[in-house]
Amino acid sequence: MKPHPWLYAFVFVTGAAVMTLEMAASRFAAPFFGTSQIVWANIIGLIMIALSLGYWLGGRLADRYPRWHLLFAAVGMAGLLACAIPWTGPWVFHQLQAGITGTPIHIIVFSFFGILIMFAPPVFLLATVSPFVLRLSGRDVSDLGKVAGALYAWSTVGSIAGTFVTAFVLIPRLGTHMTIVLTSGALIVSAAMGLTAVSPRRWWWSWLLLLVPLVTALGGPRAVKPVQGLLFETETEYQYVQVAALPDGSTALIYNEGGGVQSLRRPGDALVPRDYYSYMTLLPYLSGNPSSDRMEGVVIGAAGGTILHLIDHYDQGSFPGLRLEGVEIDPVVAKLGPRYFGLNPARTPIRVADGRAFVTASQHTWDFAVVDAYSQQIYIPFHLATKEFFSTLADHLTTRGVMAFNVNAVSPDSPLLLSLLKTVQEVFPHFVVIRVPDSYNYLVIAGRSPLPTEALRALGMGRSPVSSIAREALAHLWRPTPEQLKRGMVLTDDRAPVEYLTDSMIWDVAGRGISP
Structure with a gap:
């Protein structure tokens, strides 16, 4: 039939x-x-x-x-x-x-x-x-x-x-x-x-x-997830996005479930030691470029532009030739910086592109580069965490240029953190790690030449907000032992189990109740 x-x-x-x-x-x-x-x-x-x-x-x-x-x-x-x-x-x-x-x-x-x-x-x-x-x-x-x-x-x-x-x-x-x-x-x-x-x-x-x-x-559209102080809400091709005014007067960019804040503008653009963004203002001093007439930096994973805005706001006086640009894969998010986070698009433009594709195609040479991209809220995109990517990025840095990489890890013994450090070391033999206080953030700063940490000590003698952050950075420097690094693996384009390492870390948190 x-x-x-x-x-x-x-x-x-x-x-x-x-x-x-x-x-x-x-x-x-x-x-x-x-x-x-x-x-x-x-x-x-x-x-x-x-x-x-x-x-x-x-x-x-x-x-x-x-x-x-x-x-x-x-x-x-x-x-x-x-x-x-x-x-x-x-x-x-x-x-x-x-x-x-x-x-x-x-x-x-x-x-x-x-x-x-x-x-x-x-x-x-x-x-x-x-x-x-x-x-x-x-x-x-x-x-x-x-x-x-x-x-x-x-x-x-x-x-x-x-x-x-x-x-x-x-x-x-x-x-x-x-x-x-x-x-x-x-x-x-x-x-x-x-x-x-x-x-x-x-x-x-x-x-x-x-x-x-x-x-x-x-009945019309309703707020998907109502929050107090909601300023903006939409679904994009990549994620669910909210911008909210927080009770302390800050403005926050929140993705998906809101487990973390992707961009934050505090009242008066204050630098706060527990915000890893604040430590990015130190990068021009570590770039090894003694000239203040011309300096270029890029932020991969710019989101709402917090890092771009803080560097521009606090370092432009000491480095008047500073030129910044950001890279953000989500075109909707890229437009939020000028509207909510104080970003000046003429001074700090954000390009809409995949971070690795942008670096590969770029003709620029930067004095410093920030990698702060996350996929699905908790995962570092594997193609932005491999030896091949870091090699490509190194080719676009000046001889004494530096790369900064933000890593979320529950402890210094995290296999994810140790694997990323071991991978970075394959390309950038000189690096320091700042353990951001009261957080899970580890800020890796690396270069092919020795890092001028004496510049931080000199900066820390001052009274400016950036000087205060320099003192915090010096107080929270950390370096893994050779034995610790042996427990990591070199991540490559062929094998980079970033998701597995992250999931293992989540189960570790669940089992041991680790707090920052």
Whole structure:
């Protein structure tokens, strides 16, 4: 028996809906739990569990109750559950997020339950479609294989379409909430068409269910994750972004779940010892360039431009020839610096590009370079942490130029930190590490020539804000022992398990309760 052509469209829609919900789940969870590999593992794992259980139960129900209306009712229910996500999801995720501050293990546990509660049920119901349709369409076993192949092919094509359309069209243009609502509407329409085809008089009212996504859509956009003092909020191609005014008068740029601040402007542009940004103002003094007439620096991973602004604000007087530029991969974030963080775009422009691609293509030679890029909130992009990248960067520095690299590590014995230091040392034999007080930040400053730390001592004798930071830096200098460095590995383009090293560190924090 050949299935009705409409059924191919039906399984196409349900297949697309599964992948749309999976893609939307990552964006929906990002403001609360981030987009780390751990969160992605929960999303993919739970979706696969829901699909497996749905296939299993769908097959059993199809054999026991081979009724078309049960199939279409399951899809309609999946549509209603999906439509509930924009309404109830923020509240559920907010409640689960309440206890995660400073405890990474909770991100693993609570993101698991958040996805389980909100996204697994509709995917589970959608998974019952394939065995039901196959059972109801394949009564003639002589062509059952052909029927099964065609149905699964159309379902898979729908999943492919759902993946690309969601990633490249729906979420960028409509946002996560409206993408989910649109998916809900498509499922309810498909279910209503099927139910009224089975029995128009009995199931005519199923079309009224469209009022649910319609009302949700007309309700308009709501704050994804309301915060006190919210100044700006949007979803970008790369992340969920908020700018907020903090109670102390500072302005903060926050990504995803808000586990860390990406850019910060304090009242009066104050330099604070626990802010690793503050120590970047020392780089012009360590660059080995005695001339104040011409000096160039670059910040890779500029975000809102805090580092650019502080160096420009505090060092321009001592180095009037200072020229700065930043590199930021997210075009939306690159525009926030002048608006919220005091950045002067004429003096400190930010280029929109991938950091490594920018360095490779650049014709500039810099006196100092800052690498402060993070992907998915907690991971250093591996291609910005390898021996090959540092070699390329070194080729774009002056002979006595320096490179500064910010590393988040829970302790001096962190394999991630030691591996990065061992890798840096392969290219820059001279380096110092500043352990930023009251934080997990380690600032690595490295060069191919000996670093003029005497310049810091001379600077520390002064009374300026930068002099105070110089004294803090000298008080918190640290250098690993040769035995410690042996425990690290040289990261290369071929093998750089940055994500694994970071995840191991998170589990270490969870197990030992380490505090900065």
